Amino acid sequence: MTPTLLRRGCGILCAVIFCWLILKWIGWATIVEFRADLLFYTGQHLLLVLISMAAALVVGIAAGVGLSRPSMAGSAERFMQVFNIANTVPPMAVLAIALAFFGIGAISAVLALWLAALLPIVRNTYQGLRNVDPALKEAAKGLGMRPLQSLLKVELPNAWGVIMNGIRIALAINVGSAPISFLIGANSLGNLIFPGIYLNNAQQMLLGAFATAALALVLDGLAALISHCLTAFQGNGAVEEAA
Amino acid sequence: MIELDALSKVFPTPKGGSGAPAVDNVSLTVQKGELCVFLGPSGCGKTTTLKMINRLIEPSSGRVLIDGNDTAEMDKVELRRSLGYVIQQIGLFPNMTIEQNITVVPRMLGWSAQRMRERARELMAMVALEPGQYLSRYPRELSGGQQQRIGVIRALAADPPLLLMDEPFGAVDPVNRSVIQDEFLQMQRTLGKTVIMVSHDIDEAIKLGDKVALFRSGQLKQFAHPDRLLADPSDEFVRAFVGADHTLKRLLLISAGDAADDSPSSPLGTRVGDARARMEEEDRRYLVISDAAGKGVGFVRRHDLRHVDDATPIDTYLREFSTTAEGGENLRVVLSRMYECNTSWLPVVDDNGLFMGEVTQESIAAYLSTRHGASETSIKAPGAEV
Numbered sequence: 001m002t003p004t005l006l007r008r009g010c011g012i013l014c015a016v017i018f019c020w021l022i023l024k025w026i027g028w029a030t031i032v033e034f035r036a037d038l039l040f041y042t043g044q045h046l047l048l049v050l051i052s053m054a055a056a057l058v059v060g061i062a063a064g065v066g067l068s069r070p071s072m073a074g075s076a077e078r079f080m081q082v083f084n085i086a087n088t089v090p091p092m093a094v095l096a097i098a099l100a101f102f103g104i105g106a107i108s109a110v111l112a113l114w115l116a117a118l119l120p121i122v123r124n125t126y127q128g129l130r131n132v133d134p135a136l137k138e139a140a141k142g143l144g145m146r147p148l149q150s151l152l153k154v155e156l157p158n159a160w161g162v163i164m165n166g167i168r169i170a171l172a173i174n175v176g177s178a179p180i181s182f183l184i185g186a187n188s189l190g191n192l193i194f195p196g197i198y199l200n201n202a203q204q205m206l207l208g209a210f211a212t213a214a215l216a217l218v219l220d221g222l223a224a225l226i227s228h229c230l231t232a233f234q235g236n237g238a239v240e241e242a243a
Numbered sequence: 244m245i246e247l248d249a250l251s252k253v254f255p256t257p258k259g260g261s262g263a264p265a266v267d268n269v270s271l272t273v274q275k276g277e278l279c280v281f282l283g284p285s286g287c288g289k290t291t292t293l294k295m296i297n298r299l300i301e302p303s304s305g306r307v308l309i310d311g312n313d314t315a316e317m318d319k320v321e322l323r324r325s326l327g328y329v330i331q332q333i334g335l336f337p338n339m340t341i342e343q344n345i346t347v348v349p350r351m352l353g354w355s356a357q358r359m360r361e362r363a364r365e366l367m368a369m370v371a372l373e374p375g376q377y378l379s380r381y382p383r384e385l386s387g388g389q390q391q392r393i394g395v396i397r398a399l400a401a402d403p404p405l406l407l408m409d410e411p412f413g414a415v416d417p418v419n420r421s422v423i424q425d426e427f428l429q430m431q432r433t434l435g436k437t438v439i440m441v442s443h444d445i446d447e448a449i450k451l452g453d454k455v456a457l458f459r460s461g462q463l464k465q466f467a468h469p470d471r472l473l474a475d476p477s478d479e480f481v482r483a484f485v486g487a488d489h490t491l492k493r494l495l496l497i498s499a500g501d502a503a504d505d506s507p508s509s510p511l512g513t514r515v516g517d518a519r520a521r522m523e524e525e526d527r528r529y530l531v532i533s534d535a536a537g538k539g540v541g542f543v544r545r546h547d548l549r550h551v552d553d554a555t556p557i558d559t560y561l562r563e564f565s566t567t568a569e570g571g572e573n574l575r576v577v578l579s580r581m582y583e584c585n586t587s588w589l590p591v592v593d594d595n596g597l598f599m600g601e602v603t604q605e606s607i608a609a610y611l612s613t614r615h616g617a618s619e620t621s622i623k624a625p626g627a628e629v
Binding site: 133135136138139140141142143144145146149153154157158233234 | 297299320321322323324325328330331332333334335336337338339347348351381383397398407
């Protein structure tokens with residue numbers, strides 16, 4: 001117990017010192033000055049992330065599930081290539097393309113963020129479901145589960161760990177890419193970063209960047225917590241040896 | 244009762260053609276309450292045949308009849324819910340507690356929560372696992388043997404009349420396997436379930452099977468009682484598969500009571516003269532003595548009585564049995580004990596200690612040299628043959 005506590009204590013201490021140094025660097029005056037902007041743009045940033053992530057979750061998990069069905073076994077990899085190619089297009093380029101179709105504003109930004117978040121979710125959902133022990137699937141089928149019952153009661157619960165990893169990667173990409181959407185006129189923490197760069201205001205830029213990083217860490221922590229709850233049955237309890 | 248009628252399965256080859264049949268025209272009938280073992284080497288079609296019964300694999304041709312109903316006309320899912328299914332990898336769902344695992348099928352059948360809870364406790368008691376201790380645990384917290392037991396009772400949860408088992412005890416270590424096999428056999432006899440079990444282990448088939456179906460390259464080579472299989476292999480393949488020691492393997496199947504000869508016994512108080520006369524008449528060197536109730540109490544040796552007066556009661560010369568055989572023990576155990584005690588015969592006693600006859604090395608040899616399998620034999624004591 002003691003070494004664990006010691007390690008945790010050290011970690012927290014380091015984090016506190018790190019935050020204090022950053023705040024010191026940004027300067028308390030800057031935070032007070034941009035207080036209203038910070039709150040507003042954090043809210044706008046969150047909104048972009050939540051909408052695009054929600055859309056990516058719905059489409060990504062559905063596509064992953066669809067591709068992992070036995071009837072798709074022959075063509076699943078080809079479809080995955082389509083997602084792969086889509087993912088190699090950088091968010092900047094997607095922003096530009098989206099701008100051509102939807103014009104300036106949040107819709108283009110959401111579209112670009114959605115696309116960026118999609119692949120890790122599809123890939124991990126597909127892999128997670130495919131890697132579920134075939135014995136479990138056979139047992140589910142043999143006991144008389146219908147395909148949907150097998151998916152919901154056996155396959156998805158046993159793939160959550162892998163799927164949640166994909167969601168966390170997507171979330172990190174999403175939160176980190178959202179500031180760029182400033183360039184096409186959507187509101188995000190980029191509205192602090194880019195003007196900071198243009199006006200050579202390092203404090204303002206750092207404030208935006210630090211807020212983005214903090215947001216990414218908090219959301220990732222939340223996702224980790226959900227993941228932990230979903231896979232609680234995999235805990236490390238002692239195995240009792242008995243005949 | 245379950246009937247396989249000219250069942251065949253041909254898997255399409257990747258090129259679109261059809262290869263050699265995986266299962267070729269298999270017909271057999273398993274009676275209600277019987278435990279039938281599908282036996283054979285890898286790739287012989289035994290598992291494919293089993294999976295065609297619950298339609299995890301659809302037959303190419305032929306029919307499966309359960310109590311006269313063609314399974315092809317039933318809903319696949321309903322059919323599977325009405326049959327128990329156990330797989331080698333056990334396949335407990337790691338995301339469900341033991342109780343949720345056991346009640347998977349009852350829940351799909353819409354049982355009430357109360358009924359499911361009671362059923363789970365009843366089943367746990369059947370495999371001697373403490374419900375309070377285990378029901379709320381997850382599968383990973385149980386040992387391999389415990390998981391295997393849960394796998395079996397999960398299949399039994401909705402009380403299906405027929406249980407299909409695909410190498411159910413293959414993943415358990417040998418010591419636990421033997422224990423679980425014994426438990427399972429006991430349970431099967433008590434519940435009267437019809438069981439079809441796939442195995443590649445001849446010893447398991449002999450131990451558990453009422454009938455053994457031996458497969459090779461998709462064909463059913465022999466379908467018979469295990470003793471029949473060992474005593475009278477139908478061809479060279481069967482002979483090779485059951486092993487060069489197939490005659491010795493039969494020892495497992497024969498109980499001491501069945502192999503006991505009709506040796507006589509004399510009551511306590513018999514006079515030495517009468518006993519000696521009897522032994523001489525039947526050409527015996529010893530004679531078992533029983534009490535009034537028929538319990539074997541010991542024996543006398545002819546050698547000991549050589550210079551004794553005819554009128555003396557025999558009781559003085561009574562020797563105690565060094566060891567006895569229970570009527571229900573198999574001959575392998577009995578023979579092992581005979582060698583251990585360096586004796587050529589053992590008195591066989593039933594549950595109440597009543598003398599049933601003797602097992603001698605001659606009587607075992609006589610039994611094993613017969614080919615009539617499980618049918619009744621009456622073995623003559625050596626002296627009585629003349």
